[in-house]
Amino acid sequence: MDPKPLWLLAELTYKCPLQCPYCSNPLDFAGGRFKGELSTAEWCRVFREAKALGVLQLGLSGGEPTLRPDLEDLIRTAHDVGLYASLITSAYRLTKERLAALKAAGLDHVQISIQGADEELSDRVAGTASYRDKIAAYHYTRDLGFPLTVNVVLHRRNLHQVEALIRLAESLGAERIELANTQFYGWALHNRDALMPTKAQLDEAWQVVQRERARLGTRLEIVWVLPDYHEQYPKPCMGGWARAYMTVTPAGEVWPCHAAGRITTLKFENVRDRPLEWIWEHSEAFTRFRGDAWMPEPCRSCPRKAQDFGGCRCQAFLVTGDAAVTDPVCSLSPHRPLIDAVVAKGERDSAAGRTDGQWTYRAAPASRALAAKG
């Protein structure tokens, strides 16, 4: 049987008050390609088509999804068609009244990001004073009876706070904390040198995670997203290309994951032009790397291909310029030296005390400048 999608990530807008330098949005989010957000009616149609196609889990993301004034209407439709709706938010200026309205509309689960364990670091990474809003919103979320996930992206400047972050999530009564080591796409790739952790940092954080998991048991689920540059084998990205996930961007393009739009050698369709089912079943973007017929060596004859699906197509494209080669993170890839060189530079910078390299904040002017450069 052909795979059917289980997950839809709805990127409702690329507007965001935060400016995190590892943002997974496209570098050119403020450029012409992403103009013209979908209307309420268009999103509601997408949700109905997604459910009919097999989707059960909906992530409402962005940018900052609470900037959509029609979020309540979107959630009501998602709930009515039977999707489990998770809001993925920065919680900037998020009030208890708004959260209560979202709950009344049928929102199931709230994920609130935090950029560091204390106000100073969190606000510095976010590029926007937002820590206090986040802490307040965590409490509102719990007061209203939502399940809560604390989302953290980890990198060189905050990996030392892993224990404090877990303790914070515990004290807030969260169900889950997602400790996601930076994956290098979008703005994170642009800022890779400033974000790259050292092996020692990662080893220490991983020790903390194991210790805290043993201490907390089922009270707090600790999700640890692997730092793939430091792994020997690639991640099973999205559970395989176009097998379970789809992302719809603010202006309606449909991608197999939230980074795939950067693969310039693929043609992406838009929900304004085609039904979601056609896009899933027939579009080039979804069929090109589905299954394993596309695989070159060393993947083709590799016993791990059913486990990791050849790794990540976006990473292959971004690092080597060819989306159809083995993920360069794989130690069997002929391109692995490109990854090793970046990791080694991170180690050298750290040894020399150069740990505060500058990053470019994710913001519209920088995005327009990058879009103009192409």
Add this chain to the structure above:
Amino acid sequence: MSAVADARAPRLHPKARLSRDDVRGRDVLLYPEGLVTLNTTGVEILKLCDGTRSFADIVATFERRYATTGLAPDIGAFLEGLAAKGLVTYGP
């Protein structure tokens, strides 16, 4: 032997929601970032788990419905499995 004390009243945790997966012809229990597939009996059991009916009541209801006895171990194991995932809790 059931691990569920008879007087305790199971209910779905607020984070879990029953839904119908028409495409794959199954019922599912959805929760943050995951799902559990349920059979018809599982759905019937969960619909009785309202936080007021005791475990003993739920077992008795089922035994009457299917004119049988001895269902406590199976129903108990089913609920304990979901409780271990935090999807079922006890009390109002």
